[in-house]
Amino acid sequence: MSRTVAESEPLMEQETRLSESQPAAAGTVRPGGRTAKVRRAVLEATEDALAATGFHALNMDHVAASAGVGKTTVYRRWGSPVGLVADLLRDMADRSLPASDTGSLAGDLRANAGLVLKTLTDPRMGAVFRAVIAAAACDEECAEALNGFYRARLEEWAPVIKRGAARGEIPPDTDGLELLRAVSAPLYYRFMITREPLGPEHAEQAVRAALTAAGGGVFTRP
Template sequence: MEQETRLSESPSAVPGTVRPGGRTAKVRRAVLDATEDALAEAAFHTLNPDRIAAAAGVGKTTVYRRWGSPAGLVADLLRDMAEQSLPAADTGSLAGDLRANAELVLRTLTDPRMGAVFQAVIAAAACDEECARTLNGFYRTRLAEWAPVAARAAARGELPPDTDALELLRAVSAPLYYRFAVTREELTAADAERAVTAALAAAAAGAFAPRPAAGPGVD
Protein backbone atom coordinates (compact mmCIF):
# COMPACT_ATOMS: atom_id res chain seq x y z
CA MET A 1 0.00 0.00 0.00
CA GLU A 2 1.87 1.68 -0.73
CA GLN A 3 4.14 1.94 -3.78
CA GLU A 4 5.31 1.43 -3.62
CA THR A 5 7.42 1.15 -6.54
CA ARG A 6 9.55 2.85 -8.94
CA LEU A 7 7.42 5.98 -8.99
CA SER A 8 8.50 7.54 -5.78
CA GLU A 9 10.28 4.60 -4.44
CA SER A 10 11.57 1.91 -6.65
CA PRO A 11 11.59 -1.78 -6.64
CA SER A 12 14.23 -5.23 -6.00
CA ALA A 13 14.41 -8.94 -4.15
CA VAL A 14 13.18 -10.91 -1.20
CA PRO A 15 14.02 -8.97 1.95
CA GLY A 16 17.08 -10.42 3.61
CA THR A 17 18.61 -11.93 0.49
CA VAL A 18 21.84 -10.75 -1.04
CA ARG A 19 21.51 -9.11 -4.41
CA PRO A 20 23.65 -10.63 -7.14
CA GLY A 21 26.51 -8.50 -8.33
CA GLY A 22 28.27 -7.85 -11.63
CA ARG A 23 26.80 -9.24 -14.82
CA THR A 24 24.18 -11.26 -12.95
CA ALA A 25 22.78 -8.07 -11.43
CA LYS A 26 22.77 -6.32 -14.81
CA VAL A 27 20.94 -9.23 -16.43
CA ARG A 28 18.34 -9.28 -13.66
CA ARG A 29 17.84 -5.54 -13.90
CA ALA A 30 17.41 -5.68 -17.67
CA VAL A 31 14.94 -8.57 -17.47
CA LEU A 32 12.87 -6.99 -14.72
CA ASP A 33 12.81 -3.64 -16.51
CA ALA A 34 11.61 -5.42 -19.65
CA THR A 35 8.99 -7.26 -17.61
CA GLU A 36 7.70 -4.02 -16.10
CA ASP A 37 7.62 -2.41 -19.55
CA ALA A 38 5.61 -5.33 -20.91
CA LEU A 39 3.13 -5.24 -18.02
CA ALA A 40 2.71 -1.49 -18.42
CA GLU A 41 1.86 -1.94 -22.09
CA ALA A 42 -0.30 -5.05 -21.98
CA ALA A 43 -1.91 -7.59 -19.67
CA PHE A 44 -0.30 -10.44 -17.76
CA HIS A 45 -1.63 -13.09 -20.13
CA THR A 46 0.42 -11.54 -22.96
CA LEU A 47 3.69 -11.75 -21.00
CA ASN A 48 6.07 -13.92 -23.01
CA PRO A 49 9.52 -14.93 -21.72
CA ASP A 50 10.90 -15.07 -25.27
CA ARG A 51 9.91 -11.46 -25.88
CA ILE A 52 11.21 -10.42 -22.49
CA ALA A 53 14.57 -11.98 -23.32
CA ALA A 54 14.70 -10.14 -26.65
CA ALA A 55 13.75 -6.82 -25.08
CA ALA A 56 16.32 -7.26 -22.31
CA GLY A 57 19.04 -8.33 -24.73
CA VAL A 58 19.70 -11.64 -23.00
CA GLY A 59 19.44 -15.26 -24.07
CA LYS A 60 16.12 -17.07 -23.87
CA THR A 61 17.73 -19.93 -21.99
CA THR A 62 18.84 -17.50 -19.28
CA VAL A 63 15.30 -16.24 -18.77
CA TYR A 64 13.76 -19.71 -18.71
CA ARG A 65 16.49 -21.12 -16.45
CA ARG A 66 16.27 -18.34 -13.87
CA TRP A 67 12.61 -17.26 -14.00
CA GLY A 68 10.93 -20.26 -15.60
CA SER A 69 7.61 -18.69 -16.56
CA PRO A 70 5.65 -15.41 -16.78
CA ALA A 71 4.57 -15.96 -13.17
CA GLY A 72 8.22 -16.27 -12.13
CA LEU A 73 9.01 -12.97 -13.83
CA VAL A 74 6.13 -11.19 -12.08
CA ALA A 75 7.06 -12.71 -8.72
CA ASP A 76 10.65 -11.49 -8.98
CA LEU A 77 9.48 -8.06 -10.12
CA LEU A 78 7.36 -7.80 -6.98
CA ARG A 79 10.30 -8.80 -4.82
CA ASP A 80 12.37 -6.18 -6.57
CA MET A 81 9.73 -3.53 -5.93
CA ALA A 82 9.56 -4.41 -2.24
CA GLU A 83 13.34 -4.18 -1.87
CA GLN A 84 13.63 -0.78 -3.46
CA SER A 85 10.75 0.87 -1.61
CA LEU A 86 11.57 4.01 0.31
CA PRO A 87 11.12 4.17 4.10
CA ALA A 88 7.86 5.35 5.62
CA ALA A 89 7.13 9.02 6.19
CA ASP A 90 7.74 10.67 9.55
CA THR A 91 5.78 13.93 9.52
CA GLY A 92 5.50 14.35 13.27
CA SER A 93 1.81 13.46 13.49
CA LEU A 94 -0.30 10.39 12.90
CA ALA A 95 -2.63 12.26 10.55
CA GLY A 96 0.34 13.48 8.53
CA ASP A 97 1.90 10.02 8.33
CA LEU A 98 -1.34 8.34 7.27
CA ARG A 99 -1.97 11.07 4.75
CA ALA A 100 1.50 10.52 3.29
CA ASN A 101 0.74 6.82 3.03
CA ALA A 102 -2.58 7.42 1.29
CA GLU A 103 -1.02 9.94 -1.09
CA LEU A 104 1.70 7.45 -1.99
CA VAL A 105 -0.88 4.79 -2.81
CA LEU A 106 -2.88 7.32 -4.80
CA ARG A 107 0.14 8.48 -6.82
CA THR A 108 1.09 4.91 -7.61
CA LEU A 109 -2.34 3.73 -8.69
CA THR A 110 -3.15 6.81 -10.73
CA ASP A 111 0.20 6.90 -12.50
CA PRO A 112 -0.45 5.68 -16.06
CA ARG A 113 2.55 3.36 -16.09
CA MET A 114 2.53 2.00 -12.55
CA GLY A 115 -1.25 1.79 -12.42
CA ALA A 116 -1.14 -0.49 -15.46
CA VAL A 117 1.63 -2.57 -13.88
CA PHE A 118 -0.37 -3.06 -10.69
CA GLN A 119 -3.50 -4.00 -12.63
CA ALA A 120 -1.49 -6.67 -14.43
CA VAL A 121 0.13 -7.91 -11.23
CA ILE A 122 -3.21 -8.16 -9.42
CA ALA A 123 -4.63 -10.07 -12.38
CA ALA A 124 -1.64 -12.42 -12.28
CA ALA A 125 -2.13 -13.03 -8.56
CA ALA A 126 -5.76 -13.94 -9.19
CA CYS A 127 -4.79 -16.84 -11.43
CA ASP A 128 -1.37 -17.95 -10.22
CA GLU A 129 -0.49 -19.13 -6.71
CA GLU A 130 3.16 -18.08 -6.94
CA CYS A 131 2.17 -14.54 -7.91
CA ALA A 132 -0.45 -14.48 -5.16
CA ARG A 133 2.09 -15.48 -2.50
CA THR A 134 4.58 -12.92 -3.72
CA LEU A 135 1.99 -10.15 -3.90
CA ASN A 136 1.02 -10.99 -0.33
CA GLY A 137 4.68 -10.80 0.68
CA PHE A 138 5.12 -7.49 -1.12
CA TYR A 139 2.29 -5.86 0.80
CA ARG A 140 3.33 -7.40 4.10
CA THR A 141 6.77 -5.90 3.57
CA ARG A 142 5.28 -2.50 2.80
CA LEU A 143 2.96 -2.64 5.82
CA ALA A 144 5.84 -3.62 8.09
CA GLU A 145 7.90 -0.69 6.80
CA TRP A 146 5.08 1.71 7.69
CA ALA A 147 4.15 0.07 11.01
CA PRO A 148 6.44 2.38 13.07
CA VAL A 149 4.05 5.28 12.41
CA ALA A 150 1.67 3.68 14.92
CA ALA A 151 4.34 3.22 17.57
CA ARG A 152 5.41 6.84 17.20
CA ALA A 153 1.79 7.97 17.41
CA ALA A 154 1.24 5.91 20.56
CA ALA A 155 4.35 7.47 22.11
CA ARG A 156 2.88 10.93 21.38
CA GLY A 157 -0.44 9.91 22.93
CA GLU A 158 -2.29 9.93 19.61
CA LEU A 159 -3.15 6.22 19.69
CA PRO A 160 -3.80 3.55 22.29
CA PRO A 161 -0.49 1.69 22.79
CA ASP A 162 -2.00 -1.65 21.78
CA THR A 163 -3.25 -0.42 18.38
CA ASP A 164 -2.70 -2.96 15.61
CA ALA A 165 -0.49 -0.99 13.24
CA LEU A 166 -1.06 -3.25 10.26
CA GLU A 167 -4.84 -3.06 10.55
CA LEU A 168 -4.63 0.72 10.85
CA LEU A 169 -2.59 0.93 7.66
CA ARG A 170 -4.87 -1.50 5.84
CA ALA A 171 -7.80 0.73 6.71
CA VAL A 172 -6.08 3.60 4.89
CA SER A 173 -5.17 1.81 1.68
CA ALA A 174 -7.99 -0.75 1.36
CA PRO A 175 -10.66 1.71 0.13
CA LEU A 176 -8.27 2.95 -2.54
CA TYR A 177 -7.37 -0.53 -3.77
CA TYR A 178 -11.05 -1.47 -3.77
CA ARG A 179 -11.88 1.38 -6.12
CA PHE A 180 -8.81 0.63 -8.22
CA ALA A 181 -9.07 -3.14 -8.58
CA VAL A 182 -12.71 -4.08 -7.90
CA THR A 183 -15.06 -1.29 -8.91
CA ARG A 184 -12.54 0.32 -11.30
CA GLU A 185 -13.58 3.82 -10.31
CA GLU A 186 -11.51 6.94 -10.80
CA LEU A 187 -9.33 7.65 -7.77
CA THR A 188 -9.06 11.21 -6.47
CA ALA A 189 -7.35 13.11 -3.67
CA ALA A 190 -10.74 13.30 -1.95
CA ASP A 191 -10.85 9.48 -1.81
CA ALA A 192 -7.44 9.38 -0.15
CA GLU A 193 -8.42 12.04 2.38
CA ARG A 194 -11.67 10.24 3.17
CA ALA A 195 -9.78 7.00 3.81
CA VAL A 196 -7.40 8.77 6.20
CA THR A 197 -10.25 10.47 8.06
CA ALA A 198 -12.12 7.19 8.45
CA ALA A 199 -9.01 5.35 9.64
CA LEU A 200 -8.25 8.04 12.22
CA ALA A 201 -11.81 7.96 13.54
CA ALA A 202 -11.78 4.18 13.76
CA ALA A 203 -8.43 4.19 15.56
CA ALA A 204 -9.66 6.78 18.06
CA ALA A 205 -12.68 4.58 18.76
CA GLY A 206 -10.42 1.61 19.50
CA ALA A 207 -11.36 -0.33 16.38
CA PHE A 208 -7.80 -1.56 15.91
CA ALA A 209 -7.16 -2.58 19.51
CA PRO A 210 -7.19 -6.28 20.40
CA ARG A 211 -10.59 -7.55 21.47
CA PRO A 212 -10.79 -9.35 24.82
CA ALA A 213 -11.66 -13.02 24.54
CA ALA A 214 -15.30 -13.75 25.26
CA GLY A 215 -15.90 -15.51 28.57
CA PRO A 216 -18.06 -18.57 29.13
CA GLY A 217 -21.64 -17.99 28.14
CA VAL A 218 -20.85 -14.79 26.28
CA ASP A 219 -22.13 -14.63 22.73
Protein backbone atom coordinates (compact mmCIF):
# COMPACT_ATOMS: atom_id res chain seq x y z
CA MET A 1 0.00 0.00 0.00
CA SER A 2 1.35 3.42 -0.90
CA ARG A 3 2.23 5.81 1.91
CA THR A 4 0.67 9.29 2.16
CA VAL A 5 2.75 12.41 2.70
CA ALA A 6 1.77 12.39 6.37
CA GLU A 7 2.73 8.72 6.78
CA SER A 8 6.09 9.35 5.09
CA GLU A 9 6.87 12.25 7.38
CA PRO A 10 9.14 10.39 9.86
CA LEU A 11 11.46 9.29 7.04
CA MET A 12 11.37 12.78 5.52
CA GLU A 13 12.29 14.22 8.91
CA GLN A 14 15.32 11.91 9.08
CA GLU A 15 16.44 13.02 5.62
CA THR A 16 16.17 16.71 6.45
CA ARG A 17 16.97 16.64 10.18
CA LEU A 18 20.28 18.46 9.79
CA SER A 19 18.92 21.25 7.59
CA GLU A 20 15.78 21.79 9.67
CA SER A 21 17.08 21.32 13.20
CA GLN A 22 16.91 25.11 13.54
CA PRO A 23 14.12 27.21 11.97
CA ALA A 24 15.40 28.50 8.64
CA ALA A 25 14.22 31.57 6.83
CA ALA A 26 11.28 30.42 4.74
CA GLY A 27 12.26 29.65 1.16
CA THR A 28 16.02 29.46 1.82
CA VAL A 29 16.04 25.67 1.46
CA ARG A 30 15.48 24.11 -1.96
CA PRO A 31 14.72 20.51 -0.99
CA GLY A 32 14.30 17.44 -3.14
CA GLY A 33 12.50 14.12 -2.85
CA ARG A 34 9.90 13.76 -0.11
CA THR A 35 10.79 17.15 1.35
CA ALA A 36 9.98 18.81 -1.97
CA LYS A 37 6.62 17.03 -2.07
CA VAL A 38 5.83 18.22 1.44
CA ARG A 39 6.77 21.79 0.53
CA ARG A 40 4.62 21.70 -2.60
CA ALA A 41 1.62 20.34 -0.68
CA VAL A 42 1.96 22.97 2.06
CA LEU A 43 2.37 25.87 -0.35
CA GLU A 44 -0.63 24.74 -2.39
CA ALA A 45 -2.68 24.53 0.80
CA THR A 46 -1.45 28.01 1.77
CA GLU A 47 -2.48 29.40 -1.60
CA ASP A 48 -5.92 27.77 -1.25
CA ALA A 49 -6.37 29.30 2.20
CA LEU A 50 -5.29 32.78 1.08
CA ALA A 51 -7.67 32.66 -1.88
CA ALA A 52 -10.55 31.53 0.32
CA THR A 53 -10.19 33.61 3.49
CA GLY A 54 -7.25 36.04 3.13
CA PHE A 55 -4.10 36.49 5.17
CA HIS A 56 -5.55 37.35 8.56
CA ALA A 57 -7.47 34.06 8.72
CA LEU A 58 -4.45 31.96 7.65
CA ASN A 59 -4.11 29.14 10.20
CA MET A 60 -1.05 26.88 10.41
CA ASP A 61 -2.99 23.89 11.77
CA HIS A 62 -5.56 24.14 8.99
CA VAL A 63 -2.84 24.40 6.35
CA ALA A 64 -1.11 21.32 7.74
CA ALA A 65 -4.36 19.35 7.76
CA SER A 66 -5.26 20.42 4.23
CA ALA A 67 -1.80 19.48 2.98
CA GLY A 68 -1.86 16.11 4.75
CA VAL A 69 1.32 17.02 6.63
CA GLY A 70 2.06 16.83 10.35
CA LYS A 71 1.68 20.24 11.97
CA THR A 72 5.01 19.89 13.77
CA THR A 73 6.72 19.87 10.37
CA VAL A 74 4.82 22.96 9.28
CA TYR A 75 5.62 24.89 12.46
CA ARG A 76 9.28 23.86 12.42
CA ARG A 77 9.83 24.57 8.74
CA TRP A 78 7.79 27.77 8.28
CA GLY A 79 7.38 29.05 11.83
CA SER A 80 4.35 31.28 11.30
CA PRO A 81 1.71 32.32 8.73
CA VAL A 82 4.14 35.04 7.66
CA GLY A 83 6.73 32.36 6.89
CA LEU A 84 4.21 30.51 4.74
CA VAL A 85 3.36 33.62 2.74
CA ALA A 86 7.02 34.57 2.29
CA ASP A 87 7.90 31.10 0.98
CA LEU A 88 4.85 31.07 -1.29
CA LEU A 89 5.98 34.36 -2.86
CA ARG A 90 9.46 32.98 -3.49
CA ASP A 91 7.96 29.89 -5.04
CA MET A 92 5.67 31.98 -7.25
CA ALA A 93 8.69 33.96 -8.46
CA ASP A 94 10.48 30.70 -9.33
CA ARG A 95 7.48 29.45 -11.31
CA SER A 96 6.62 32.68 -13.14
CA LEU A 97 6.35 32.63 -16.91
CA PRO A 98 9.32 33.93 -18.94
CA ALA A 99 9.23 37.28 -20.70
CA SER A 100 7.82 37.57 -24.21
CA ASP A 101 9.73 38.37 -27.40
CA THR A 102 7.20 39.61 -29.96
CA GLY A 103 9.69 41.53 -32.09
CA SER A 104 8.61 44.99 -30.93
CA LEU A 105 8.71 46.85 -27.66
CA ALA A 106 5.04 47.74 -27.91
CA GLY A 107 4.15 44.08 -28.39
CA ASP A 108 6.33 42.99 -25.48
CA LEU A 109 4.85 45.60 -23.15
CA ARG A 110 1.33 44.61 -24.17
CA ALA A 111 2.20 41.01 -23.35
CA ASN A 112 3.51 42.15 -19.97
CA ALA A 113 0.41 44.19 -19.22
CA GLY A 114 -1.80 41.34 -20.41
CA LEU A 115 -0.10 38.93 -18.01
CA VAL A 116 -0.60 41.34 -15.10
CA LEU A 117 -4.21 41.88 -16.09
CA LYS A 118 -4.89 38.13 -16.39
CA THR A 119 -3.40 37.49 -12.95
CA LEU A 120 -5.22 40.28 -11.14
CA THR A 121 -8.61 39.56 -12.71
CA ASP A 122 -8.40 35.80 -12.15
CA PRO A 123 -10.83 35.01 -9.28
CA ARG A 124 -8.34 32.77 -7.50
CA MET A 125 -5.01 34.48 -8.17
CA GLY A 126 -6.48 37.94 -7.74
CA ALA A 127 -7.60 36.94 -4.26
CA VAL A 128 -4.16 35.47 -3.51
CA PHE A 129 -2.36 38.65 -4.59
CA ARG A 130 -4.74 40.82 -2.62
CA ALA A 131 -3.98 38.69 0.46
CA VAL A 132 -0.20 38.76 0.09
CA ILE A 133 -0.18 42.51 -0.58
CA ALA A 134 -2.22 42.99 2.58
CA ALA A 135 0.26 40.78 4.46
CA ALA A 136 3.20 42.82 3.15
CA ALA A 137 1.55 46.01 4.38
CA CYS A 138 1.78 44.83 8.00
CA ASP A 139 4.86 42.60 8.13
CA GLU A 140 8.46 43.30 7.14
CA GLU A 141 9.29 39.72 6.17
CA CYS A 142 6.30 39.56 3.83
CA ALA A 143 7.22 42.98 2.45
CA GLU A 144 10.75 41.78 1.66
CA ALA A 145 9.41 38.63 0.02
CA LEU A 146 6.94 40.63 -2.06
CA ASN A 147 9.72 43.00 -3.09
CA GLY A 148 11.80 39.99 -4.10
CA PHE A 149 8.95 38.59 -6.17
CA TYR A 150 8.49 41.79 -8.15
CA ARG A 151 12.22 42.40 -8.46
CA ALA A 152 12.59 38.94 -10.02
CA ARG A 153 9.77 39.66 -12.44
CA LEU A 154 11.21 43.04 -13.43
CA GLU A 155 14.64 41.51 -14.03
CA GLU A 156 13.06 38.75 -16.13
CA TRP A 157 11.41 41.36 -18.37
CA ALA A 158 14.30 43.88 -18.45
CA PRO A 159 15.79 42.41 -21.68
CA VAL A 160 12.70 43.47 -23.67
CA ILE A 161 13.59 47.10 -22.88
CA LYS A 162 17.18 46.60 -23.99
CA ARG A 163 16.00 45.05 -27.25
CA GLY A 164 13.63 47.97 -27.81
CA ALA A 165 16.43 50.45 -27.23
CA ALA A 166 18.70 48.52 -29.62
CA ARG A 167 15.99 48.77 -32.32
CA GLY A 168 15.77 52.53 -31.76
CA GLU A 169 12.24 52.43 -30.36
CA ILE A 170 13.22 54.30 -27.18
CA PRO A 171 16.30 56.27 -26.06
CA PRO A 172 19.32 54.01 -25.44
CA ASP A 173 19.74 55.10 -21.81
CA THR A 174 16.15 54.29 -20.81
CA ASP A 175 15.80 52.82 -17.33
CA GLY A 176 14.06 49.56 -18.16
CA LEU A 177 12.84 48.79 -14.68
CA GLU A 178 11.15 52.17 -14.35
CA LEU A 179 9.47 51.73 -17.72
CA LEU A 180 8.15 48.31 -16.70
CA ARG A 181 6.89 49.73 -13.42
CA ALA A 182 5.03 52.42 -15.33
CA VAL A 183 3.16 49.73 -17.26
CA SER A 184 1.94 47.72 -14.28
CA ALA A 185 1.51 50.47 -11.67
CA PRO A 186 -1.82 51.84 -13.00
CA LEU A 187 -3.24 48.32 -13.08
CA TYR A 188 -2.26 47.60 -9.49
CA TYR A 189 -3.62 50.98 -8.42
CA ARG A 190 -7.07 50.16 -9.79
CA PHE A 191 -6.87 46.62 -8.41
CA MET A 192 -5.67 47.33 -4.88
CA ILE A 193 -6.27 50.99 -4.05
CA THR A 194 -9.43 52.21 -5.76
CA ARG A 195 -10.96 48.74 -6.40
CA GLU A 196 -12.27 49.97 -9.75
CA PRO A 197 -13.11 47.68 -12.67
CA LEU A 198 -10.01 46.47 -14.50
CA GLY A 199 -10.08 45.46 -18.15
CA PRO A 200 -8.07 45.25 -21.39
CA GLU A 201 -8.65 48.92 -22.14
CA HIS A 202 -6.81 49.87 -18.96
CA ALA A 203 -3.87 47.63 -19.87
CA GLU A 204 -3.70 49.22 -23.34
CA GLN A 205 -3.89 52.71 -21.87
CA ALA A 206 -1.05 51.92 -19.45
CA VAL A 207 1.15 50.60 -22.27
CA ARG A 208 0.51 53.59 -24.51
CA ALA A 209 1.18 56.05 -21.71
CA ALA A 210 4.41 54.29 -20.75
CA LEU A 211 5.62 54.14 -24.37
CA THR A 212 4.84 57.82 -24.92
CA ALA A 213 6.70 58.77 -21.75
CA ALA A 214 9.67 56.57 -22.65
CA GLY A 215 9.86 58.01 -26.16
CA GLY A 216 9.96 61.49 -24.64
CA GLY A 217 12.91 60.57 -22.43
CA VAL A 218 10.99 60.47 -19.14
CA PHE A 219 12.70 57.26 -18.05
CA THR A 220 16.24 58.08 -19.20
CA ARG A 221 18.88 57.73 -16.53
CA PRO A 222 20.52 60.93 -15.24
